[in-house]
Amino acid sequence: PEFKVTLTAPLVPQFTSDPTELLCQVTDLLNLRDGRLSVSWTYATNTPGDVSSSISTIASINEHGVLVPGQTYQQRLDRGDIALTRGEQDTFRLRMLRTRDEDMGLYSCSVSAWIRSHQAGWKKVKEIKSTPVTVQWTPKRAVLSVVAHRVREASTGGSTFEMSCRVTDQNLQNPGYSVLIRFEKAQGGSPQKILSLNPDSVLQLEDGMAASRTDSVALEKMGQQEYRFRLYGVQVSDRGFYYCEVAGWTRDQSSEWSRAASAESNKIEIAFADTGPVFNVSIHSDRHRVLPGDTAKLECVLTSQGATPNPGKCNIP
Numbered sequence: 001p002e003f004k005v006t007l008t009a010p011l012v013p014q015f016t017s018d019p020t021e022l023l024c025q026v027t028d029l030l031n032l033r034d035g036r037l038s039v040s041w042t043y044a045t046n047t048p049g050d051v052s053s054s055i056s057t058i059a060s061i062n063e064h065g066v067l068v069p070g071q072t073y074q075q076r077l078d079r080g081d082i083a084l085t086r087g088e089q090d091t092f093r094l095r096m097l098r099t100r101d102e103d104m105g106l107y108s109c110s111v112s113a114w115i116r117s118h119q120a121g122w123k124k125v126k127e128i129k130s131t132p133v134t135v136q137w138t139p140k141r142a143v144l145s146v147v148a149h150r151v152r153e154a155s156t157g158g159s160t161f162e163m164s165c166r167v168t169d170q171n172l173q174n175p176g177y178s179v180l181i182r183f184e185k186a187q188g189g190s191p192q193k194i195l196s197l198n199p200d201s202v203l204q205l206e207d208g209m210a211a212s213r214t215d216s217v218a219l220e221k222m223g224q225q226e227y228r229f230r231l232y233g234v235q236v237s238d239r240g241f242y243y244c245e246v247a248g249w250t251r252d253q254s255s256e257w258s259r260a261a262s263a264e265s266n267k268i269e270i271a272f273a274d275t276g277p278v279f280n281v282s283i284h285s286d287r288h289r290v291l292p293g294d295t296a297k298l299e300c301v302l303t304s305q306g307a308t309p310n311p312g313k314c315n316i317p
Helices: 071-079 213-214
Strands: 002-011 018-028 036-044 057-060 067-069 082-087 091-096 106-117 122-129 133-135 143-152 161-170 176-184 192-197 204-205 217-223 226-231 240-251 257-264 268-270 278-285 300-307
Touching: 002 106, 002 122, 002 133, 018 036, 018 106, 018 133, 036 082, 036 213, 057 082, 067 071, 071 082, 091 106, 122 268, 143 240, 143 257, 143 268, 161 240, 176 217, 192 217, 213 217, 226 240
Parallel strands: none
Antiparallel strands: 002 018, 018 091, 036 057, 036 106, 057 067, 082 091, 106 122, 106 133, 143 161, 161 226, 176 192, 176 240, 192 204, 217 226, 240 257, 240 268, 278 300
8 A cells, every 4th residue: 555644733722721633644545445544643752852752652543443542641531631533534633622731742643554464354564654743832821810909898896898809810711710708817817718609600608607697798700800709797706807719710622620820819807896786775656745544656766886787685674
């Protein structure tokens, strides 16, 4: 048999985690008749001329059309991160869904021609290796930053605390964000998890917040890169420092999220003075004059400031 092998890269990454596609084409094929073709894909590190490069077999498709993974790439092939296919007109394709920094290097494909042997098997009669193709880019580290701002200050017990977290990023392609609200009693203390929002905007109450106070906290996405946390009816035990922990995620073609970078915001303090509650009591009557034997309706109105709005009883002797 006579043929030529050409390797091209129709899709190369510009950033880490971008996809890569390599195309191994067999042309000018003659005298194969009822024979078969197989392909083997190899990777070599791109090293200086005086240093020997490390060569690894990625995978091969043998003369029976069966995929045979290379030992180093077994897991990535099983997960579907790397896929080998054969198209029409004797074209073989290798695709990496998420290219890693360590994938940079030289790629080659070797195509073998097989004919039937006298023992009813298959015999390899020719093998041609392509010219290597270099897959290379300049890695750009993903960078994330978060700034927290006080929107509403909790100046007394029972009031509402609100803070905003704004996210900025660099070198993240179409990111999603997860946000975790943390709380410290004192600077440098052991942090507690309060509330979180994952990249799919699913809200979860964390173990640092009592289940009885589920209705006292809220975390909302206000825009593409802004999140708003609220704490209603603050208590003395809520005094301390609050901040956002944000992670940036990118999604590959399998629609799975992959964590790319994370950052913590500055801390915002709740520090109102505990002066105790102040009560105001007033009494009203539906009648201004009452004669002996008349019935009058009295209304007692109780208001408070600086008290946490918990259910309770009002006893009037």
